[in-house]
Amino acid sequence: MTSERKPSRHPADPSWWLAEALAAEGNPAPAPALSGRLETDVVIVGGGYTGLWTALALKERSPATTVALIEAKLCGSGASGKNGGKVAGYWSSLGGMARAVGDDNALAIARMGTVAQDAIRNFATKPGRDVWWREDGSAAFSASRGQDGELADYIATADRLGVSDSVRLLSVGDVKALCNAPVLRAGVLFSEGATVQPARLARALRQAVLDAGVQIYENTAMTGLDRSSPNRVRTKAGEIIARDVVLATNAALASWPEIHRYVSVFSSFALMTEPAFEALAAHNWHKDLGLTDCRMFIHYFRKTPDGRVLMGSGSGPISLNANANRKALYEDDAAAARAERGLRRLLPAFADVPVAGSWGGPIEVSADRLPFFKTLPGTRVHYACGYSGHGVNPSYIGGQCLASLVLKRNDEWTSLALCTREPPHFPPEPFRYLGGNAIRWGIMTCEEADEAGVTASLSARFCAALPGLLGMKVGTR
Numbered sequence: 001m002t003s004e005r006k007p008s009r010h011p012a013d014p015s016w017w018l019a020e021a022l023a024a025e026g027n028p029a030p031a032p033a034l035s036g037r038l039e040t041d042v043v044i045v046g047g048g049y050t051g052l053w054t055a056l057a058l059k060e061r062s063p064a065t066t067v068a069l070i071e072a073k074l075c076g077s078g079a080s081g082k083n084g085g086k087v088a089g090y091w092s093s094l095g096g097m098a099r100a101v102g103d104d105n106a107l108a109i110a111r112m113g114t115v116a117q118d119a120i121r122n123f124a125t126k127p128g129r130d131v132w133w134r135e136d137g138s139a140a141f142s143a144s145r146g147q148d149g150e151l152a153d154y155i156a157t158a159d160r161l162g163v164s165d166s167v168r169l170l171s172v173g174d175v176k177a178l179c180n181a182p183v184l185r186a187g188v189l190f191s192e193g194a195t196v197q198p199a200r201l202a203r204a205l206r207q208a209v210l211d212a213g214v215q216i217y218e219n220t221a222m223t224g225l226d227r228s229s230p231n232r233v234r235t236k237a238g239e240i241i242a243r244d245v246v247l248a249t250n251a252a253l254a255s256w257p258e259i260h261r262y263v264s265v266f267s268s269f270a271l272m273t274e275p276a277f278e279a280l281a282a283h284n285w286h287k288d289l290g291l292t293d294c295r296m297f298i299h300y301f302r303k304t305p306d307g308r309v310l311m312g313s314g315s316g317p318i319s320l321n322a323n324a325n326r327k328a329l330y331e332d333d334a335a336a337a338r339a340e341r342g343l344r345r346l347l348p349a350f351a352d353v354p355v356a357g358s359w360g361g362p363i364e365v366s367a368d369r370l371p372f373f374k375t376l377p378g379t380r381v382h383y384a385c386g387y388s389g390h391g392v393n394p395s396y397i398g399g400q401c402l403a404s405l406v407l408k409r410n411d412e413w414t415s416l417a418l419c420t421r422e423p424p425h426f427p428p429e430p431f432r433y434l435g436g437n438a439i440r441w442g443i444m445t446c447e448e449a450d451e452a453g454v455t456a457s458l459s460a461r462f463c464a465a466l467p468g469l470l471g472m473k474v475g476t477r
């Protein structure tokens with residue numbers, strides 16, 4: 001088989017991860033759906049990492065606070081149960097963060113990422129929990145001539161900010177010692193970085209939240225919110241009266257009028273191979289690293305303890321009006337094929353390894369690639385949005401920030417720029433959709449030409465140059 005083969009087709013839902021996690025639990029019945037009226041201090045809407053970490057933080061800091069959580073489907077059925085399972089904070093984002101929020105704020109966020117990494121490790125490795133936590137760091141590799149230049153920025157920024165030990169330049173020899181593949185040229189290694197079975201992590205959090213005394217209602221979507229004092233969350237068969245509401249619905253928030261201007265929605269697609277220990281050995285790939293190339297619309301990849309490789313491509317379609325329900329965000333043959341082409345090109349020993357499953361899902365991308373944790377003005381309704389495809393570690397920070405906002409505490413969490421800054425705006429529709437598509441096409445065309453060793457067309461290069469000319473960011477890197 002070659003890289004020209006047709007993409008493998010698989011049902012998009014549930015992800016390979018969630019199916020594996022539910023099977024490991026013996027496919028339990030969901031928590032009961034809400035029926036009737038409930039009064040509680042806090043209701044959390046959304047049962048992914050953000051909602052679950054918020055619930056745990058609230059019960060840890062204020063045990064007497066009553067907390068309920070409603071989830072439209074199953075806890076972990078959103079991005080938290082389908083991501084790449086690469087867990088790292090913000091050391092690899094220092095350059096972009098410093099430009100967006102200044103050096104001191106960037107360093108404060110990166111240090112909180114390390115606090116989050118420690119807390120997630122403590123949770124994930126508790127005796128009796130098996131969420132496949134492995135921790136050998138994370139690396140970015142240049143996989144074409146045009147990507148080589150990206151690596152120097154990581155080192156220069158870390159040196160400039162006095163945190164040189166967060167990242168190390170990898171020579172060609174170092175790269176081959178970590179993952180020996182012909183197209184991988186050089187790289188950088190961040191000491192912070194782990195991999196996890198993401199759906200197992202979400203399901204373990206769900207259990208911990210139940211154990212902490214939180215009432216969870218699954219198959220219970222919020223159908224309306226009356227912002228008042230107290231607030232009223234409406235569902236199909238009931239309502240919840242609550243002093244505080246936490247909206248942890250991820251990309252679904254992107255179309256809210258107050259949030260819309262700060263985020264754009266596109267999607268990320270991932271595949272899981274069948275086990276292939278020989279292919280891993282052929283690449284000399286033994287360490288449990290989270291890996292990416294240096295494309296703007298990155299490939300991200302990691303291995304699993306049972307010898308599989310997950311390969312993802314952050315190149316799914318953009319959604320008009322940031323609507324997170326569009327079918328193309330979940331099922332897009334072209335994006336799924338890009339993930340598969342990435343696998344066969346980056347890791348040629350996997351050329352003939354079958355794909356066990358592939359899936360996609362929306363990511364809400366903020367204009368500065370940082371999430372924001374805030375309270376809707378004049379209300380006690382708090383929310384998290386803008387993870388920009390990087391949320392496994394940051395959703396712990398989100399949970400702590402949201403708990404502080406609920407408990408009205410000014411602390412080390414709420415003083416982060418993630419809570420205090422006014423995020424930059426995107427242009428209004430339809431310019432954002434049309435412009436975003438033109439730029440996405442230009443960059444993807446140029447990146448593919450670069451990998452093929454040819455020059456892209458003038459029109460592609462012009463579109464790819466637009467963000468630089470307009471001072472905008474695109475892609476997920």
Ligand SMILES: Cc1cc2nc3c(=O)[nH]c(=O)nc-3n(C[C@H](O)[C@H](O)[C@H](O)COP(=O)(O)OP(=O)(O)OC[C@H]3O[C@@H](n4cnc5c(N)ncnc54)[C@H](O)[C@@H]3O)c2cc1C
Nearest residue numbers: 046048049050072078079080083084085086222250391392
């Ligand atoms: C394919 C893919 C790969 C990714 N890879 C990585 C990675 O390797 N590393 C990384 O750090 N990040 C990655 N991410 C991003 C990361 O998964 C997310 O940022 C993170 O999971 C967000 O968690 P969350 O709890 O905010 O959202 P979610 O997990 O999406 O949870 C939101 C929940 O809200 C529920 N909901 C929505 N609307 C309603 C409603 N009206 N009522 C009730 N419930 C509702 C949904 O069903 C969902 O369960 C990836 C994302 C995708 C899609």
